[in-house]
Amino acid sequence: MTKNTASRAAARRLPLILLALGGVAGSFLLGDRLSFESLAExxxxxxxxxxSHYLAAAGGFVLLYALAVAFSLPGATVATLTGGFLFGTFPGVVFNAxxxxLGACAxxxxxxxxxGARLAAKMDASEGRIxxxxxxxxxxxxxxxxxxxLLPVIPxxxxxxxxxxxxxxxxRFAVTTGLGILPGALVYTSLGAGLGEIFVRxxxxxxxxxxxxxILLPLLGLAALAALPMAIRALRGREPV
Incomplete structure (x- = not known):
């Protein structure tokens, strides 16, 4: 590997390394602050x-939530609850999703x-089972x-x-992420919209x-609908056009 090739490879990995390092640092420094107790306080x-500053609050919330997802910080569920608490079920679910x-895309x-690019290319060029x-x-x-x-068991x-x-x-990734997380986001956003009464109690x-x-059965129903085209193609024994 030449020096230029090594430099380009390192530059490609830099964003992923920064996200990983930021996630580790954020977990240690912000772990206690990204909690329901902190929200209540x-x-x-x-x-x-x-x-007093609705637009700034909405924009800041979306930015901070996106960064938390990008750095894989703990407390994503609490962030979704916060979106519902501050902005209601709607537009809170829009802000949350x-x-x-955005964080997932990062x-x-x-x-x-x-x-990913090199790994996918190697898989395409491979033979046999791979x-x-x-x-x-x-x-x-x-x-x-x-x-x-749609399946809540996938981290x-x-x-x-x-x-x-x-x-x-x-x-494809961006579209399926934005649409696929909406049902779960709606559940937790609506739960967050009712936090006022929970805080009082x-x-x-x-x-x-x-x-x-x-909640789970409708989500599984949506997952079954998403899987239906795969099942039909498998039964027909042919590849999609």
Whole structure:
């Protein structure tokens, strides 16, 4: 490897390295602040800021949420609750989904630049089982991308990283992320919109609400619809046009 080639490779990996380092540092420095207890403690100041500078508060919230996602900091669920608490179910869900999508896109682009492009090219050039796996992924990208967003068991960071490593186009990733996270974002945003009463009672919200049957079953239904084209193609035994 020549010096110029090594320099270019290092430059491609730099964004991913910075995100990783920022995530580690942020987890140590901000871990205690990205919590429900912190939100409860500072809720009055946040509401006052929103009421006096609504546009700045909305823009700042989206930016900070996006950065938290990009650096994979803990507390993404609390951030979603905060969006609902400050801005209501609507437009709070729009702010939450936009911020999460922006942060996810940052991880995707950094991973694709640092590792994904070369790895996907190697998979395309390989033979045997590896190539078949890559061909299967390429044939069902839309469906698989929606599935990993709709199923609440897939960690958000994993769902951002894996598509970059298998050569998913950025447009498909961005669209499926923005639309796929909406159902879950709506659940937690609406929960956040009711935090005022929870604060008054001195309670904490049930963050496991998404696994309750009344929430989980519709999400699984959407996931089944997303998987339906793959099942039909498998039954027909042919590749999509």
């Amino acid at each position: 500072h809720r009055e100041e946040l509401l006052e800021l929103r009421d 936009a911020a999460a999508t 991880i995707f682009l950094a991973a694709r630049a640092g590792l 190539r078949k796996i890559k061909a299967g992924i390429d044939a069902n990208q839309w469906e698989m991308l929606f599935l990993i967003r 958000f960071f994993v769902a951002n990283l894996l598509p970059a490593l298998v050569g998913v186009p950025f447009f 001195g309670e904490t919200p049930d963050l496991g609400i998404i696994f309750e049957p009344r």
